[in-house]
Amino acid sequence: MKIPTQLTRALALARPATHGTSRILFSQSTCLAPSILTRSRPVLSARLFATSSKPGQLSLGQPSHSTHPHLINKGDITPGISATEYALRRQRFADSIPDGSIAIVAGYTLRYATGGIFHEFHQNTDLFYLTGFNEPDAAMILEKDTSKFDGKGFKYTLFVRPKDPSTEIWDGPRAGLEGALEYFGADSAHPIHKLPERLLQVLKNPLPYSGAQIITDLPTTPPMPPSGSASLGHAASAPSTPAWTPYATLLSYMHESSTSTTPDKPLNLYKVRTLSGYNAVLPRLRLIKSEQEIQVLRQSGRIAGRGHVETMAATKPGVSEAYLHSVMDHAVRRRGADGLSYVPVVASGKNALILHYVINRHIANDGDLILMDAGGEYGGYASDITRTWPVNGKFTDPQKKLYSAVLKVQKACIDKCNERSNVCLEDLQNLAFELLKVECSKLFKRKLGHAEMNTLYPHHVGHWMGLDVHDIQSINRSTKLRKGMVITIEPGVYVPNTDNYPEEYRGIGIRIEDDVVIGEDTCIVLSAEAPKEIEDIEAVCAGLVGTRD
Known part of the structure; x- marks a missing residue:
């Protein structure tokens, strides 16, 4: 199925390149990391990554105990919150959704004030709550099937920006696929630009059980760009999840007109349920x-x-x-x-x-x-x-x-x-x-x-x-x-x-x-x-x- 131009452009943020002294923010260059990794090592490790500054030191795009022991205690993913707690949150979330369901939680990208001047990054708090991951351009897919996945009953996959030494010179280290596995405990990890391909599979392949759902806050209708003439109401009433982000196109392109090259509606579109709306599971857990x-x-x-x-x-x-x-x-x-x-x-x-x-x-x-x-x-x-x-x-x-x-x-x-x-x-x-x-x-x-x-x-x-x-x-x-x-x-x-x-x-x-x-x-x-x-x-x-x- 064809992916619209704005989606390709938006997801290119996940793999910028540099040419001379100028950053090319929407480069289509190939990422340097492998396309997929599967975790077969302990969650917390002293593995040396490409951007580590000292032997045995783990470098991420956020503080860790290895790099910031004054901020993060040993065994914690973020200040005061342990790897065990994050794992328990995912388990409770998985236990609360129907068997066979797939949850998709997309993070935020950088917001720009003008040109190449970006605002301080702040993660989508649903993704942060379930993973502790605090880098831009990331997403989590949690697949529940109690009949498999090593008795745990679910599989936890992170889509992140791969490591890229030439970009990290400018922006600092990234967790990469290795960090997603080793530090954040993912069962598997993929580059973020592979997410649309996985979403197509989720939406088009039959779910394993009749009551299964696709649980996400990614919109299923085409987003509207911000309008200077329309009133957005009181600031305090604004939605916590912005409607106009690069991720807003990930599902909306499924609603292309019948004249497009993909007129057929995906099999599972009607099974999409909100992640954080009324009667949703995750807000009750966070409460x-x-x-x-x-x-x-x-x-x-x-x-x-x-x-x-x-x-x-x-x-x-x-x-x-x-x-x-x-x-x-x-x-x-x-x-x-x-x-x-x-x-x-x-x-x-x-x-x-x-x-x-x-x-x-x-x-x-x-x-x-x-x-x-x-x-x-x-x-x-x-x-x-x-x-x-x-x-x-x-x-x-x-x-x-x-x-x-x-x-x-x-x-x-x-x-x-x-x-x-x-x-x-x-x-x-x-x-x-x-x-x-x-x-x-x-x-x-x-x-x-x-x-x-x-x-x-x-x-x-x-x-x-x-x-x-x-x-x-x-x-x-x-x-x-x-x-x-x-x-x-x-x-x-x-x-x-x-x-x-x-x-x-x-x-x-x-x-x-x-x-x-x-x-x-x-x-x-x-x-x-x-x-x-x-x-x-x-x-x-x-x-x-x-x-x-």
């Missing part, structure tokens, strides 16, 4: 965090919490929001984070009324508040923390009253973050909404209605959190909270600058957000190192409490 995940999330929260302390201490009248942004970024990176987990909100004064204010270019003025919504990413896991503090280090009386009201409501919600309370995120939203309505009615000396509270408090109290900041969005907020889930609790009040409200409260925006692990009878606040009591915040701003490394 409950393991002990290893919780420890990594603890570290992510600890790093970001200390970053908030450092940023509070750096605040004074006349500093710019951009400067505070940079303080937070530096604070998390120097403590071991990969960077900020999202573009932070650093909103001074009335800018805090814009929920996703990310311009971060104004000057912080004496008497105003700073609302900073910022987290770090450690080992692939996010933290998401919001704190509000006075620019000059001292809350005014009205600021203190409004802040205390929001803090009171946040604590009431956190008290319900346990399995025993038998609540869901929607229940917590209703609780926060009603409590904030009571508190604001007291402060504004009049009874507030539902519609007005929607203006003062226009967002939800929380969301799932993990590898993604807004994790597993297909899980409904009506799901009861259970031990091992991780959520945020983030009530806020944003008082419009209008005559409807007492002058002393106008233009004030306050949000307090913590990351919380659900327990049976209690909870763990992962972001506890970011101070939120008024006395503690003022002490940090006054320099009475030092930052910790």
